[in-house]
Amino acid sequence: MSSLKIGDWPSRAVEVIQSQLPLISALYYFVASSIRVALVKGSQQNTLSSSLQNGIICLMAIVLVGYGADAVLLLYATFSQEQHLLEDRLVFALWSLLLWTTLLCGLTSSGHARSLGFPHWGCWVLYTAGEGVLLFCHWASRPRLNSGYLALQLLRIVTLVILCGLAALQSCLAKIIWNNRCCRGEAARPLLQRLHARYNNGYSTITNDSGSNSTNESDDTHAPKEVHCSPGAAETLRGIIPFVWPTGKIRLQVFYVGVGLCLLTSRLFNVLIPMQLGEITDILKTGHVFPWKNIVYYASLRLLNSYGGVGALQTCMWLPLENESYEKVATTAFNKVMDLSCDFHVSKESGKVYDTVFRATGVHHVIQSLLFQIFPMVTDLCLAITILHVMFGPYMGLITASITVLFVWSSGKNLSAQREIRQEYIAARQKDVNILFESTTNWQTATYFNKIPYEKDRYSCAVNHHVKVDTTYKSSFQVMRMMQSFVLALGLLGACFLVAYQISVGKKEVGSFVMSIGYWSQLSNPLQFFVNGFSSVTINLVDVENFIALLNTKPSIKEKPDARQLTVQYGVLRFDDVRFSYNSQQKVLKGVSFETRPGQTLALVGATGSGKTTILKLLFRLYDASQGTIEIDGQNIRDVTLQSLRGNIGVVPQDPALFNDTILNNIRYAKLSATDEEIHDACRAVNLHDQFTALPNGYQTMVGERGVILSGGELQRVAIARVIVQNPQIILLDEATSSVDTVTEAHIQKSLSRVAVGRTMVIVAHRLSTVAKADCILALKDGKIIEQGAHQELVNAGGYYSQLWKQQLLDEHANVAKGTDKSLLKPEAPEFIPQQAAE
């Protein structure tokens, strides 16, 4: 292109710099930005103050305008004088214009791009050095530059030097700020905590890692500190690697390599196919030869590059990789949810958890999109731009590069907007699923309160909102596609004009036109894929982010690394000054201390909300006491494994729930190896055997969701039967017989007293007759034990327990005297007036 003389070193240097500087800078920017996104954590990015940022944007705009003015002047000069000498400089000015536009767009677009970093700094330094050398070479070469160009070049160099100075300043400032933060210990905080502090959406709960006792009274709370965590794209990608890379499975790793090779082969075919088409056209143009060999070769290439060739091989190797990742994600997510502690489960929304786990199983889609869409797209793009540049000159290269930059920039803008809409869409869908779960699970409550129409309305509103957000999401996608098609059509027009011009002036053959169209489609196809590819990556990343946040959630109850097996010999329970709160507002246990004797039956009584169930929960380590110690046979329950602790304790909860399975399987759940006979014996002990055998399907009867076909009393008895089958050393009964009649209760008590021999039993009951025979009764009031002793002792003492006992006797007598039915129909029953209204 240039007619510079050999030996004229300044001119040669100018030629090299002009042709290579934009290319090297662009390459550097691309690679550095990718590294930055992948490696640099959000908290480490150096964000500038807005005034400094605006100053930098203005300086960059000056450089940009400088190249623009250069291009206009050179364009004018190209048509009037010394075309061949000026063309190189014109191309340099145009490429630089494009590069600086990209740099400026990168800086002014939203998000992390607003913070400067080494990708920009490097480009500034490269350009400052390049322009400096150019100036020197221009000064040393003949003919000298005219004063207009010189002034423009000087202006650019001064601006570039200032930019480099600012870059150095910012780097120093960032270091000082970072060091200060480190001194304050901020950087030393674990990454998760920093994430928690930074983000505001997720699942995590922070807990004391050591699981040690807090001795600080002010910290006397177990309030789950709900902190939120939303990892960034790079962190999310790093987080999913273990789920997609088949560690230790050589066969699957080979498949990954195979998929990569298939993708590369396919790229090679993409280069060969348009070339072959151009050759066929050129041969046909001569009009004398039938190019059958070329046509067969062309058709074979197309076949090999289709789903009948490389595509089929690629799919065969990808399928096992996809299944492997599905299995890993599904099991990890399920295990994680099951391992989380009670505080997570009481506050979770089942629909949301289900949705998160379900969507996360598509984690392989991220890799699929990256591998099958983004990687081929970037390769195809680079190949197409290079080939078009080499074959049709720098202007064709400029057209393709400009279209690519425009396309990528506009898509990036749209995608970040889409990401927000996607979050909204996920929230709307989770709400919809949640209502579906809640309403169907609580169908009975809705029916009792005649709220079925209300539930229908609630669900319909949620679905309506979901659909609206979905429509917005899809419409934005459509608008983006329209805009991008327009940009592509514009580029195609430019490219066609250029090649047609080159053919018309005899620089190219007709086949070049066909070839250029082939390569153009190779450029536009990946660009269009860019939309789909990045869009699906964006969608899947948002899905996976929630999954990663779920994985980052730490269970509040943890085993110590050196936890031992619990050995229960006597079943002695000891509470020493145990304090506990679920949240900072209310202290539930305020220093509870007691100790049982071996094989003792202990009863907890007291007003509702006094903390009886909480004592059982602490014993079972559903929560950890904020202060004080709990021991079983002298072993602190924090020092033993959860498995051995829970294996030695049998619990009958207040509201037992069953799986939607047969009666037999539900009872066998307590001990999977239990024989049918053991189960029948347990049912005999709770007066259920005859009842179950009388059912049409006997023990094989399905109990419905949560055991809905059983009465409250039957459910409680099944729960007791389970514990009898489990045969643990310690039994906790929380209002276990509150729903059974007194005759059945007496029968169960008899069975339980047989079971209790040599075991420790803790009974929580409101009906005091249930606990009258207990060895020791603890009377609780407002989280404190106010009385303890045997039934008769406490009655004789005439204190709180004795009052409760008298009150119950009075109530029973009154009920017998009045008759329960009559009391229900009492016409003078006072109407419930809400407190506010009453005031």
Ligand SMILES: Nc1ncnc2c1ncn2[C@@H]1O[C@H](COP(=O)(O)OP(=O)(O)OP(=O)(O)O)[C@@H](O)[C@H]1O
């Ligand atoms: N998960 C929880 N989160 C917050 N507060 C809770 C939680 N569970 C229980 N509480 C509160 O702790 C207090 C003690 O509850 P607990 O269940 O121990 O009482 P209780 O004496 O067993 O009552 P009842 O006899 O009615 O079963 C109550 O005020 C209750 O509202």
